[in-house]
Amino acid sequence: MNEPMLLSIExxxxxxxxxxxxxxxxxxxxxxxxxxxxxAPVLPQLAETDVxxxxxxxxxRTYGVNCGFYPLGSCTMKYNPAVNxxxxxxxxxxxxxxxxxxxxxxxxxxxxxxxxxxxxxxAGMDAFTLQPAxxxxxxxFGMLCVKKFHEARGESRxxxxxxxDSAHGTNPASAAIAGFTVVSVxxxxxxxxxxxxxxxxxxxxxxxxxxxxxxxxxxxxxxxxAISRMVHKAGGLMYYDGANLNAILGQARPGDMGFDxxxxxxxxxFSTPHGGGGPGxxxxxxxxxLVPYLPTVASLGQPxxxxxxxxxxxFAVLVRALAYLKTLGKESLGDVAAHAVLNANYLxxxxxxxxxxxxxxxxxxxxxxxxxxxxxESHGVSALDVAKTLIDYGIHPPTMYFPLIVHEALMFEPxxxxxxxxxxxxxxxxxxxxxxxxxxxxxxHTAPHHAVIGRPDDVKAAxxxxxxx
Amino acid sequence: MSHYHPHxxxxxxxxxxxxxxxxxxxxxxxxxxxxxxxxxxxxxDGLGQMETLAAMEALADQNIRYRLTLRGAGCYDHFIxxxxxxxxxxxxxxxAYTPYQAEISQGILQAIFEYxxxxxxxxxxxxxxxxxxxxxxAAAEAAVMCRERNRTVTLVSECAHPDTLAVMRTYxxxxxxxxxxxxxxxxxxxxAALQTMLTDDVASLYIQQPNFFGILEDVPALFAAxxxxxxxxxLGANPMTLALMPSGADVGADIVCGDVQPFGIxxxxxxxxxxxxxxxxxMLRKLPGRIAGQTTDAQGxxxxxxxxxxxxxxxRREKATSNICTNQAHCALxxxxxxxxxxxxxxxxxxxxxxxxxxxxxxxxxxxxxxxxRHQGEFFHEFVTDLPVAPHRVQAALEAEGILSxxxxxxxxxxxxxxxxxxxxxxxxxxxxxxxxxx
Numbered sequence: 001m002n003e004p005m006l007l008s009i010e011x012x013x014x015x016x017x018x019x020x021x022x023x024x025x026x027x028x029x030x031x032x033x034x035x036x037x038x039x040a041p042v043l044p045q046l047a048e049t050d051v052x053x054x055x056x057x058x059x060x061r062t063y064g065v066n067c068g069f070y071p072l073g074s075c076t077m078k079y080n081p082a083v084n085x086x087x088x089x090x091x092x093x094x095x096x097x098x099x100x101x102x103x104x105x106x107x108x109x110x111x112x113x114x115x116x117x118x119x120x121x122x123a124g125m126d127a128f129t130l131q132p133a134x135x136x137x138x139x140x141f142g143m144l145c146v147k148k149f150h151e152a153r154g155e156s157r158x159x160x161x162x163x164x165d166s167a168h169g170t171n172p173a174s175a176a177i178a179g180f181t182v183v184s185v186x187x188x189x190x191x192x193x194x195x196x197x198x199x200x201x202x203x204x205x206x207x208x209x210x211x212x213x214x215x216x217x218x219x220x221x222x223x224x225x226a227i228s229r230m231v232h233k234a235g236g237l238m239y240y241d242g243a244n245l246n247a248i249l250g251q252a253r254p255g256d257m258g259f260d261x262x263x264x265x266x267x268x269x270f271s272t273p274h275g276g277g278g279p280g281x282x283x284x285x286x287x288x289x290l291v292p293y294l295p296t297v298a299s300l301g302q303p304x305x306x307x308x309x310x311x312x313x314x315f316a317v318l319v320r321a322l323a324y325l326k327t328l329g330k331e332s333l334g335d336v337a338a339h340a341v342l343n344a345n346y347l348x349x350x351x352x353x354x355x356x357x358x359x360x361x362x363x364x365x366x367x368x369x370x371x372x373x374x375x376x377e378s379h380g381v382s383a384l385d386v387a388k389t390l391i392d393y394g395i396h397p398p399t400m401y402f403p404l405i406v407h408e409a410l411m412f413e414p415x416x417x418x419x420x421x422x423x424x425x426x427x428x429x430x431x432x433x434x435x436x437x438x439x440x441x442x443x444x445h446t447a448p449h450h451a452v453i454g455r456p457d458d459v460k461a462a463x464x465x466x467x468x469x
Numbered sequence: 470m471s472h473y474h475p476h477x478x479x480x481x482x483x484x485x486x487x488x489x490x491x492x493x494x495x496x497x498x499x500x501x502x503x504x505x506x507x508x509x510x511x512x513x514d515g516l517g518q519m520e521t522l523a524a525m526e527a528l529a530d531q532n533i534r535y536r537l538t539l540r541g542a543g544c545y546d547h548f549i550x551x552x553x554x555x556x557x558x559x560x561x562x563x564x565a566y567t568p569y570q571a572e573i574s575q576g577i578l579q580a581i582f583e584y585x586x587x588x589x590x591x592x593x594x595x596x597x598x599x600x601x602x603x604x605x606x607a608a609a610e611a612a613v614m615c616r617e618r619n620r621t622v623t624l625v626s627e628c629a630h631p632d633t634l635a636v637m638r639t640y641x642x643x644x645x646x647x648x649x650x651x652x653x654x655x656x657x658x659x660x661a662a663l664q665t666m667l668t669d670d671v672a673s674l675y676i677q678q679p680n681f682f683g684i685l686e687d688v689p690a691l692f693a694a695x696x697x698x699x700x701x702x703x704l705g706a707n708p709m710t711l712a713l714m715p716s717g718a719d720v721g722a723d724i725v726c727g728d729v730q731p732f733g734i735x736x737x738x739x740x741x742x743x744x745x746x747x748x749x750x751x752m753l754r755k756l757p758g759r760i761a762g763q764t765t766d767a768q769g770x771x772x773x774x775x776x777x778x779x780x781x782x783x784x785r786r787e788k789a790t791s792n793i794c795t796n797q798a799h800c801a802l803x804x805x806x807x808x809x810x811x812x813x814x815x816x817x818x819x820x821x822x823x824x825x826x827x828x829x830x831x832x833x834x835x836x837x838x839x840x841x842x843r844h845q846g847e848f849f850h851e852f853v854t855d856l857p858v859a860p861h862r863v864q865a866a867l868e869a870e871g872i873l874s875x876x877x878x879x880x881x882x883x884x885x886x887x888x889x890x891x892x893x894x895x896x897x898x899x900x901x902x903x904x905x906x907x908x
Contacts, residue, residue, distance in 0.1 A: 004770060005575075008583055008809050017812040020550050024825035025892040031824060035685050035847055037715045041590045043813040048552060051810045055556035061576030064564035072566060079473050080564050083518040088737075092529025098544050098739030099876055100533070101864065107531030108738045121510050133602035133741070134795040136782070144643060169783030173792035177613075178643040182787035220499035251497055252504045267795070271473070275799030276577040277567035277599070277759065279741030298631035299542065306642070307635035310543055310605040310728070311739025314797075323525050329515020332472040334506070338493040339474040339481075345496065346484045363498070388572065397570050402783075416474040420484060446767065451572035456772035461764035465753070465776060467596045468586035 005061065005452075008054055009469050012044040018051075061452055062276070063396055069418065069426055073367045073399035073411025074168065074216060076246045076268035083327065084271065084320035093319055098311035099299055108315060115322045116283070122333075123262050124255020125285030130313040131295045135243060136170040137308050138263030138282030139210070141295065143178030144306055145261055145286060146208045146237050148293040158207035158235065164193050166217060166403040171210045171241060180207055187405060191217040191360040193227060202234035212241040213257065214248070214365035216403040216411070218344065228258025237261065245269040246415070247341055247366035250334030260287045270321035281317040339416035340366040343423060347414050350427035355434055359406040367413035369406050376408050381437040381444055383408040388455065389436070391448035393429045471518055536871035537894050541851050541885025542681070543604070543630050544739055545709070545731045547819065548889050552810055553733040557803040567759070567795065571774045578773035581761040581798065584805035591711040591808075592725040593718025594747035599759040600801035601793065604728030605633040607744030608675055608705050609640035611724045612648075613790055614748065614755040615673035615701040622647045622671045624700070626658040628680035633705065637675070656682045656844030656853070658691055667698035677705040678714075682883065683851030684844055685714075692721040707731065708745065710849050712813070712820040717747070724748045733807030734800050743800035754780060757791030819888050823850035826895060827886035833899040834884070837906055843881050855881045857906050866905035872898055
């Protein structure tokens with residue numbers, strides 16, 4: 001397994017391949033030369049066995065949630081239920097054409113209607129669009145909604161979007177590509193939004209404020225009702241980034257906190273798999289005043305409005321999320337947040353007792369952030385060193401160096417689907433790592449030592465890009 | 470009622486005790502009382518997994534399952550080799566996330582690197598990113614890549630897919646930029662009209678090949694006109710056609726984009742698929758999204774990483790020109806597995822069968838009284854016919870035998886034939902169209 005692995009093209013032998021598709025049943029149509037490429041594209045030529053083994057080897061060199069603990073903070077790497085996968089693979093769904101006549105896709109409509117209604121109830125919103133393909137696209141759409149809202153009221157002067165300095169990078173980026181000027185709102189020493197600083201930023205050019213609650217430090221913004229009132233009073237709208245919804249699922253609703261528009265990440269909170277970086281799904285919920293701006297689908301003949309992608313959304317992801325909600329039901333839904341928060345606090349407690357320093361010494365919600373600044377100072381061991389050492393123990397590292405306002409940050413999100421034994425094991429490993437950091441820090445600078453590669457040279461990759469074979 | 474958290478009552482109690490808490494309610498002490506829910510949400514009761522699957526099956530059964538699909542228009546019913554589904558379904562690929570930790574993500578990183586290589590081979594471009602949401606959003610972000618200080622307008626052919634045009638307009642609305650539509654003439658982009666629109670403020674021209682009506686555009690001529698006026702050229706290509714047809718590089722494109730759905734990805738009511746986005750070396754630093762690159766580790770072993778991240782939103786934040794983060798990596802992996810399995814010969818076989826059977830079907834249809842090709846010109850596997858009866862009658866006649874007709878357009882139909890259609894099936898479909906037209 002630790003042998004170097006060849007690229008598919010390096011295994012290619014001229015003349016190999018599989019005959020999958022029969023020849024045309026009539027004489028081949030002669031496309032004029034102007035529409036014929038001169039040289040065939042160079043693709044690998046592999047026997048079927050080799051293709052199978054190539055991708056099997058790639059899978060073996062990939063760490064998934066199925067392999068072990070994956071506490072990537074803000075990504076909610078919970079277990080992806082097999083029953084949801086089975087539902088998504090039903091031929092009635094996979095074979096549905098997006099432009100089939102409405103009577104032929106009633107099942108798809110029912111899935112979407114049922115899911116949208118459930119999300120409205122969970123969010124405390126009046127309507128949901130399921131079109132956005134990912135959280136960031138949901139944010140972008142949410143920002144466009146806010147823009148349309150102000151434009152319709154003749155308030156195009158509202159160009160300022162307030163974003164806390166602890167926000168995910170997508171927040172300022174989404175606001176910027178929607179045409180807003182991003183204004184950063186500082187956090188206080190306790191990790192929460194500085195409401196005094198916020199008050200000073202509020203004027204009649206404010207379009208709205210984007211917030212993650214709990215925020216990226218894993219802390220619930222206790223002043224949320226006051227913040228919403230302040231922003232609304234200034235004429236702005238409140239946007240809820242649902243990346244951290246898992247912390248409050250079934251326990252509290254963005255709509256009840258004063259948010260006007262929200263996106264959820266179905267690939268986080270609603271257990272759909274992350275796919276090595278997608279596909280996700282980022283449905284957006286809005287209050288009544290924003291309903292007129294919900295996306296449309298031009299190819300379905302709808303009058304043209306905002307549209308984010310072709311057709312109606314990442315449907316197969318929606319199927320999985322609905323299956324999840326059907327299985328959980330109203331009673332188990334609130335248990336998700338309770339156990340996610342319990343697990344995070346339990347792990348944080350064990351690590352704190354072992355000598356690690358939380359960025360903020362307070363109970364957390366579904367995730368928490370450690371700062372390794374003092375370890376770096378005293379023994380020269382960085383958050384990166386600790387993260388890479390965890391790999392040698394078979395644990396996926398937590399999110400590193402985020403949020404940006406914490407030095408040497410490691411952000412842990414254990415999720416509700418991990419057992420107490422797993423959390424205890426991870427805590428025990430972290431204790432050993434801390435001891436190692438104090439006794440033999442040098443070895444940690446080159447960790448991991450037991451992965452298929454050591455630390456890659458990122459600088460070389462960027463300076464002399466090799467982006468294809 | 471089922472759930473996925475593993476704690477027994479004893480676990481929960483022990484963990485709460487360790488935290489010095491009485492019950493789980495105490496975990497939510499920071500949430501204002503007026504916001505905290507006192508009662509469960511108004512949602513259905515939970516189901517056992519057996520019931521969940523049965524309920525989902527009942528929903529799936531409300532859809533009509535066609536034996537043959539003659540509709541495309543941006544979503545194509547190609548044969549999906551079982552090996553491709555099997556490999557893509559490997560749980561590590563499904564459950565991993567973005568490969569931030571290269572040392573335990575070499576498999577997925579190499580898969581992305583190979584995907585980028587395959588896209589470069591098909592398009593003739595120098596660099597591909599790791600994938601976009603879909604073809605329409607890839608086109609929208611391609612337009613963003615081309616904007617310069619004094620050149621901000623995007624020209625889009627009227628022959629582009631209506632969703633692509635709407636998405637490009639939406640992205641342009643965000644940043645306050647303009648999209649102008651180049652008119653169509655007989656199902657082609659009107660070159661003469663284009664020439665009058667190539668003003669100094671135009672940044673880019675987007676042409677879809679084949680276009681929405683299935684017609685093969687004279688892309689070299691359109692792009693030559695654009696280039697002569699300093700306008701960047703974006704080709705939106707159905708990647709299946711690139712097995713046979715000139716690459717983006719061959720026709721002078723600066724950027725090639727589209728949707729890899731034809732490569733082994735189920736239609737699934739239009740998603741998820743993945744957009745591909747590839748460009749010349751000159752535009753590399755403007756590519757949005759993730760890119761995998763090759764490097765070495767300290768021992769000189771080949772290694773793959775996410776690279777050139779200084780372009781991305783998590784570094785640039787409010788200075789970013791794209792906010793894409795999670796993309797559709799798993800769909801890109803399916804496409805790569807499909808291409809790796811079929812190879813160039815296999816891919817050409819698919820494309821040749823689409824091309825040939827589509828032309829055979831067009832010829833059969835046009836022998837029916839009143840059925841004629843709407844446009845003159847070459848096509849790949851889609852074409853528009855006029856019909857002597859209302860299109861929905863043809864749709865209904867085919868549906869009665871389990872066939873999804875072409876897409877009804879005003880007075881006609883946009884047909885699509887993939888390799889899945891046998892000649893016998895196409896003959897039967899023709900007979901049904903003939904009957905419908907005679908009534």
